[in-house]
Every structure is written in structure tokens, then in C-alpha cells.
Amino acid sequence: MSELDSLYQQIILDHSKARQGSGLATEPAPVGARLGESHQINTTCGDEVTVRVAVVDGKIEQIRWDGDGCAISMAAASVISELGEGEGVGELRAKIETFRELMRSRGTVEADEDVLGDAAAFSGVSKYPARVKCAMLAWVAVEHALAEAEA
Amino acid sequence: MATTRSAPHAPAGDAPAFADERVALFRADFPILGRSVNGVPLVYLDSAATSQTPLGVLEAERHFYKHENAAVNRGSHTLAVEATDTFEAARATLAGFLGALPEEIVWTSNATEGLNLLAYSFSNASLGRGGQAARRFALQPGDEIVVTEMEHHANLIPWQELAFRTGATLRFIPITDDGELRLDEAERIIGDRTRVLAVTHASNVLGTINPVVDLVALARRVGALVLLDACQSAPHLPLDLHALDVDFAVLSGHKMLAPTGIGVLYGRRELLDAMPPFLTGGSMITTVTMEQAEYLPAPHRFEAGTQRVSQAVAFAEAVRYLEAAGMDRVRAWDSQLGQRLVEGLADLDGIRVVGPEAGRERIGLAAFDVDGVHAHDVGQFLDDRGIAVRVGHHCAQPLHRRLGLTATTRASTYLYTTTDEVDAFLSAVAEVRGYFGVTS
Numbered sequence: 001m002s003e004l005d006s007l008y009q010q011i012i013l014d015h016s017k018a019r020q021g022s023g024l025a026t027e028p029a030p031v032g033a034r035l036g037e038s039h040q041i042n043t044t045c046g047d048e049v050t051v052r053v054a055v056v057d058g059k060i061e062q063i064r065w066d067g068d069g070c071a072i073s074m075a076a077a078s079v080i081s082e083l084g085e086g087e088g089v090g091e092l093r094a095k096i097e098t099f100r101e102l103m104r105s106r107g108t109v110e111a112d113e114d115v116l117g118d119a120a121a122f123s124g125v126s127k128y129p130a131r132v133k134c135a136m137l138a139w140v141a142v143e144h145a146l147a148e149a150e151a
Numbered sequence: 152m153a154t155t156r157s158a159p160h161a162p163a164g165d166a167p168a169f170a171d172e173r174v175a176l177f178r179a180d181f182p183i184l185g186r187s188v189n190g191v192p193l194v195y196l197d198s199a200a201t202s203q204t205p206l207g208v209l210e211a212e213r214h215f216y217k218h219e220n221a222a223v224n225r226g227s228h229t230l231a232v233e234a235t236d237t238f239e240a241a242r243a244t245l246a247g248f249l250g251a252l253p254e255e256i257v258w259t260s261n262a263t264e265g266l267n268l269l270a271y272s273f274s275n276a277s278l279g280r281g282g283q284a285a286r287r288f289a290l291q292p293g294d295e296i297v298v299t300e301m302e303h304h305a306n307l308i309p310w311q312e313l314a315f316r317t318g319a320t321l322r323f324i325p326i327t328d329d330g331e332l333r334l335d336e337a338e339r340i341i342g343d344r345t346r347v348l349a350v351t352h353a354s355n356v357l358g359t360i361n362p363v364v365d366l367v368a369l370a371r372r373v374g375a376l377v378l379l380d381a382c383q384s385a386p387h388l389p390l391d392l393h394a395l396d397v398d399f400a401v402l403s404g405h406k407m408l409a410p411t412g413i414g415v416l417y418g419r420r421e422l423l424d425a426m427p428p429f430l431t432g433g434s435m436i437t438t439v440t441m442e443q444a445e446y447l448p449a450p451h452r453f454e455a456g457t458q459r460v461s462q463a464v465a466f467a468e469a470v471r472y473l474e475a476a477g478m479d480r481v482r483a484w485d486s487q488l489g490q491r492l493v494e495g496l497a498d499l500d501g502i503r504v505v506g507p508e509a510g511r512e513r514i515g516l517a518a519f520d521v522d523g524v525h526a527h528d529v530g531q532f533l534d535d536r537g538i539a540v541r542v543g544h545h546c547a548q549p550l551h552r553r554l555g556l557t558a559t560t561r562a563s564t565y566l567y568t569t570t571d572e573v574d575a576f577l578s579a580v581a582e583v584r585g586y587f588g589v590t591s
């Protein structure tokens with residue numbers, strides 16, 4: 001696989017088109033859930049994402065988002081939306097930390113697919129420091145939104 | 152196909168474009184152009200962001216430090232006198248290049264600083280500094296500052312801030328869908344209340360060259376001051392600021408073969424001499440008491456503190472390089488490559504070039520949208536082939552919003568860019584949508 005292909009793995013391209021969980025307005029937040037929202041912007045390239053999380057009894061019921069940006073940032077939003085729903089807040093936080101370590105590893109850390117699922121496909125991104133922010137954008141937004149939901 | 156392009160387009164002006172052999176000679180002066188990235192030869196198509204610097208310019212800076220370095224305009228020892236002479240000679244070189252007088256050339260660190268200098272000097276005049284002579288720069292509620300919809304943030308935000316500080320109103324001249332200024336609107340908007348018209352000469356996104364003569368005429372009719380953002384014109388077109396009859400102009404050296412950290416603010420002499428300073432301190436005064444100070448005339452009034460002497464010297468060497476190449480020929484070359492870019496891109500499916508269509512005048516750049524692929528991904532794909540382009544909003548968010556886009560990919564040329572590089576870029580762009588699985 002070329003370097004570029006390891007960045008743009010098929011899973012990533014598929015997610016960037018499928019955009020799981022995209023559309024804040026398409027589905028209302030579950031009633032009774034604690035909500036948190038976060039808007040993040042990548043100032044270098046203008047990628048933008050707004051994430052809303054709905055938490056019920058420490059469990060994430062729903063992650064919805066709207067965004068505009070590159071394949072990496074859109075796929076990352078899609079992946080975390082899929083990965084996070086049904087998780088406990090603490091568990092997802094731990095996964096976000098694992099993902100962050102992977103992103104900062106400059107290619108030195110092996111991704112654990114059992115933990116990260118489709119997000120493991122982002123390991124190639126860590127070799128492109130300029131793109132790490134793109135991959136982290138929605139994940140950071142989820143982190144902030146969770147903090148707001150729990151406040 | 153991009154590789155079988157037709158005969159070169161007739162460039163603006165009469166000068167012939169460079170022969171390929173001449174471009175090869177230029178390239179020998181820019182060692183960086185010979186390097187590779189990602190295991191392939193570098194194709195540098197980002198000169199509109201910052202240009203590369205030839206050996207002679209680097210050598211000029213080094214020579215200054217090796218043989219002439221001293222504090223300028225301060226000391227009286229021999230070295231200081233020599234350094235001052237060299238510094239002021241650099242100013243005269245820039246003045247000659249721009250069709251101005253040396254006293255009309257103020258060194259800044261870049262165009263952005265020049266624009267802020269102006270906006271803060273106007274602010275100070277609005278507070279009464281500079282007395283009666285500076286009233287012409289003073290703004291108050293009811294006054295209007297006019298910019299255009301295609302401005303770089305550097306020629307927008309300082310005016311927004313000035314409007315906030317003074318209560319003046321900021322207005323803008325809209326553009327057509329083809330990225331040209333709407334002169335009918337300009338005529339309507341530039342009126343009795345207009346005090347300042349700040350407009351770019353050439354757009355860093357659209358490539359459009361604005362009709363400065365018409366705009367100056369509109370401003371003169373109502374007595375407004377005209378500022379020209381020459382960042383993208385000074386590197387690529389012959390420029391004669393006196394002939395254009397603008398009041399102020401700004402430019403950045405790093406876009407025209409000089410190092411970073413040096414730029415120029417041009418102002419008509421009588422205006423600069425009447426304008427209150429922005430930065431104050433050493434080297435810009437005549438008499439200082441504990442209560443107040445009197446200021447030197449321009450340009451030194453606007454050059455407080457120790458200056459970027461070696462960079463000014465390097466900048467002068469850079470314009471000598473451009474003069475030796477011939478600015479009319481640089482324009483012809485950039486214009487030819489610019490046309491090749493637009494024509495080549497227009498031939499591809501799913502590509503929308505912003506700005507004037509093929510065949511219409513533009514500088515050597517083309518920004519475009521690829522349907523279904525974000526600019527950041529386009530840039531990454533090209534980088535993998537060694538092709539350096541700029542992606543994003545290019546510091547022109549309002550313009551992108553007007554075009555209905557958030558980001559574009561921009562390729563830009565200079566005198567060292569080859570036809571083969573443009574063609575390599577075009578063939579790579581032709582593959583982008585396929586790579587990302589976009590079908591239409």
C-alpha cells in the first residue's frame with residue numbers, strides 16, 4: 001500500500017461518503033437525555049463540525065453531527081458516531097484517549113482494532129502531522145459535548 | 152488531454168514570454184526547486200503564498216552582514232555611514248521599481264503591517280493627532296470606507312477595526328459571478344461619504360486584475376483616498392504607482408523573491424508628510440522633551456526603532472533580479488501559464504475554476520473546486536506527487552462565501568515555473584476524482 005493509500009484507506013473513504021450520524025436536524029434527541037453540544041473548527045483549513053451527544057444514565061444514546069470538511073475529518077465524525085453510540089461515557093472517553101495517542105504516534109503505535117473498530121483505519125493519518133487535526137476534530141467535539149452533558 | 156495543449160495564449164502587453172531555456176537559467180538560481188519531496192521532484196506551484204529566493208538575494212543579505220553591518224541612521228562612524236548608505240540605496244531601488252520617490256517608500260515587515268500602519272495613523276488623526284494637516288485622514292460617524300468583496304483579510308480586517316474605532320461605516324463593492332468587480336455598483340457606492348477606497352490590484356484567489364484607473368477616477372470624483380493592495384500585482388506586473396495615481400499602496404517582499412519580514416508601504420509624499428505616525432520611539436524624531444516629541448518627515452517618521460536593514464538590502468537585490476528578467480516579460484510568462492492552467496482545468500470533468508474564464512486576463516494563478524472532493528484532500532493527493540499548492544480559503548473567507556465555497560485549491564506560478572510543471576499538475580488533477588471514488 002502506498003503512503004497515500006494508507007492515509008486514504010477504503011474504510012475512510014466509505015465513511016466520508018456514508019457519514020453515519022450526520023444530520024443534527026434529521027432526528028430529535030431522545031427525551032429525558034442529558035444533552036451536550038460542541039462546535040469545533042480547524043482554522044488551518046476551515047473544516048467544521050458540530051456534535052450533539054445525548055446521555056442517559058451514563059450511557060451514550062445518540063451522537064449526531066453536522067459538518068463540512070475533508071474526507072479525513074468527515075470520516076472521523078462518522079466513525080465516532082458509530083463507535084460511540086451505546087458506549088458508557090467513561091469507556092468512550094478512554095477510546096478517545098487511545099485514538100489521540102494513536103494520532104500523536106507518528107506511525108509508531110499499532111492500532112488495536114478490537115478497541116477502536118473502524119477508527120483503527122486512521123493509523124495512517126498519524127504519519128501526516130498536518131492531518132492529525134482533521135482526524136481529531138469530531139473526537140474533540142465529542143469530548144467537549146460529553147463534558148457539557150455531564151456538567 | 153493536458154499534455155497536448157494548444158499554442159500559448161497571447162499574453163497581455165506586447166512583450167514575448169520567456170523561452171524555456173531562459174526559465175531553465177532562472178531555475179539554476181533557485182536551488183530549492185531542484186529538491187524532491189516524497190521521493191519525487193518538487194513542483195512548486197505556491198508562489199502566490201510565498202515565492203522562492205534566488206542565490207543572489209541570499210548572498211546580498213550575507214554580504215551586508217559580512218562587510219557592512221552597523222546601526223543605520225544613528226551612528227557617525229564609517230561603518231554606520233556605509234550601512235546607512237546601503238539601506239537608503241535599497242529604498243531608492245524599490246522606489247525606482249515602483250515608479251515612486253524614495254521618500255514615499257516606508258519599510259514595513261509585510262503588507263499586513265503596512266495596512267495596519269495606515270489604519271492606525273488614520274485612527275490617530277481621528278483623535279486629533281497631526282493637527283489640521285491630518286484632518287484629511289480623520290474619520291467620524293457618517294464617513295464611509297469602501298473595500299471590495301474579493302479582498303484578502305489583510306485588506307479587510309484593519310478597515311473593519313478602523314470603522315469600529317471611529318464610527319465610520321464599512322461598505323464593499325460586490326463582484327460578478329465571474330469574479331470581476333461590479334463597476335456599476337462601484338459607481339453607486341463610491342459617493343460623497345466615501346473617505347477611503349481600499350482595493351486589491353490583483354486577486355489572490357480569482358486572479359482578476361482590477362481596473363485601477365476607473366476606480367481611481369471614481370474616488371477622485373468624491374475626494375476619497377485610494378489604497379492599492381499590490382501584493383499580487385507587484386511580483387507579476389510592471390507597476391508604476393505615480394502613473395496609477397493611487398494615494399497609498401502596500402506589498403510584501405516575500406512574494407517577489409525577497410526574504411520574509413520585509414515589505415513596503417507607499418504613500419504620496421505630501422500625504423505621508425501630513426500623516427501622524429503609528430509606531431513611535433527612536434529614530435523617528437527631531438526634538439524630544441519629557442512632555443512631547445516632534446517627528447521627522449516621511450519616510451523615517453514611520454520607521455520607529457531599529458529597522459530590518461539586511462532584509463531591505465535583500466529586497467533591493469530581488470527587484471534587481473526582476474528588473475533584469477524584465478517585468479513585462481514576467482507578466483507575459485505568468486499570463487501564459489495562467490491561461491494554460493485555466494484552459495487545462497476547464498477541460499476536466501467536475502472542476503470549477505473561480506474567477507475570469509479562459510481567454511480573459513488573469514495573473515498566473517487559478518483556484519478551483521473539485522466536485523465531490525474537499526480541497527484539503529486534493530492538496531494531499533497532489534503533495535503525494537510532489538506538487539505544492541495552497542488549499543483552504545486563502546485568507547478570503549467572504550469571497551469564498553460569495554462563491555458558495557468554503558475552500559478551494561490554488562495553483563500559482565512565477566518566472567521559474569515551467570510549462571511541464573503546469574502540465575504535470577493538470578494531469579495529476581485529472582486523476583483526483585477517480586482516486587477518491589467520485590463518479591458523475
Ligand SMILES: Cc1ncc(COP(=O)(O)O)c(C=O)c1O
Pocket residue numbers: 199200261262263264303305306351353354355380382383403546
Ligand atoms: C492580495 C493579498 N493581500 C495581502 C496579503 C498579505 O500579505 P502578508 O501576509 O505578506 O502581509 C496577501 C498575501 O497572502 C495577498 O495575497
